[in-house]
Amino acid sequence: EDQVTQSPEALRLQEGESSSLNCSYTVSGLRGLFWYRQDPGKGPEFLFTLYSAGEEKEKERLKATLTKKESFLHITAPKPEDSATYLCAVQALSSGTYKYIFGTGTRLKVLA
Amino acid sequence: SQTIHQWPATLVQPVGSPLSLECTVEGTSNPNLYWYRQAAGRGLQLLFYSIGIDQISSEVPQNLSASRPQDRQFILSSKKLLLSDSGFYLCAWSPGGEDNEQFFGPGTRLTVL
Numbered sequence: 001e002d003q004v005t006q007s008p009e010a011l012r013l014q015e016g017e018s019s020s021l022n023c024s025y026t027v028s029g030l031r032g033l034f035w036y037r038q039d040p041g042k043g044p045e046f047l048f049t050l051y052s053a054g055e056e057k058e059k060e061r062l063k064a065t066l067t068k069k070e071s072f073l074h075i076t077a078p079k080p081e082d083s084a085t086y087l088c089a090v091q092a093l094s095s096g097t098y099k100y101i102f103g104t105g106t107r108l109k110v111l112a
Numbered sequence: 113s114q115t116i117h118q119w120p121a122t123l124v125q126p127v128g129s130p131l132s133l134e135c136t137v138e139g140t141s142n143p144n145l146y147w148y149r150q151a152a153g154r155g156l157q158l159l160f161y162s163i164g165i166d167q168i169s170s171e172v173p174q175n176l177s178a179s180r181p182q183d184r185q186f187i188l189s190s191k192k193l194l195l196s197d198s199g200f201y202l203c204a205w206s207p208g209g210e211d212n213e214q215f216f217g218p219g220t221r222l223t224v225l
Contacts, residue, residue: 034214042219043202043204043218043219049212049213087155091212101155102155104154104155
């Protein structure tokens with residue numbers, strides 16, 4: 001069964017304390033992996049798309065990487081405004097069509 | 113640039129009442145459109161997706177239906193709401209043709225009492 005698992009479920013960091021969020025996946029026919037940021041009560045905001053193992057994308061303090069089985073979202077020297085839920089999703093081939101499968105997210109809290 | 117709108121932002125409805133949530137996209141043509149439901153502590157559940165007018169696929173058998181009366185308009189409906197229909201409903205779009213990243217609307221918080 002196609003599955004996306006994110007860990008940890010929740011993470012508390014001090015401002016400036018770098019860390020990584022994990023997204024592991026078990027899917028067939030991976031087309032792409034996506035990272036989103038979601039603030040409370042709002043829709044997810046698109047961050048990155050990764051297509052192949054070894055690919056990396058960066059945006060400000062965030063860097064996403066991809067291997068054949070998982071993706072990491074590295075947060076360097078986070079600030080309180082980075083506090084949010086980070087969602088991972090994969091687009092995979094299922095019954096002849098491409099479907100999106102979302103993880104349950106990592107809730108990040110950055111303390112000043 | 114493209115923008116996506118959803119309304120209403122919040123809605124409180126009694127059990128058994130009808131539902132209509134609307135989503136519109138601006139600044140693009142022939143988008144793929146999606147309805148998701150997000151429950152607390154759970155991932156996004158895909159409800160419906162549409163690759164064109166009158167081309168709507170349902171992912172999960174349920175009390176809801178979807179329609180696409182215009183290219184950039186997507187409507188989620190129910191004839192009789194259930195308590196279990198409560199949740200955060202999100203509309204999303206992606207460029208037509210090859211699916212890639214999705215872009216989400218602000219969401220509708222639905223509470224069924």
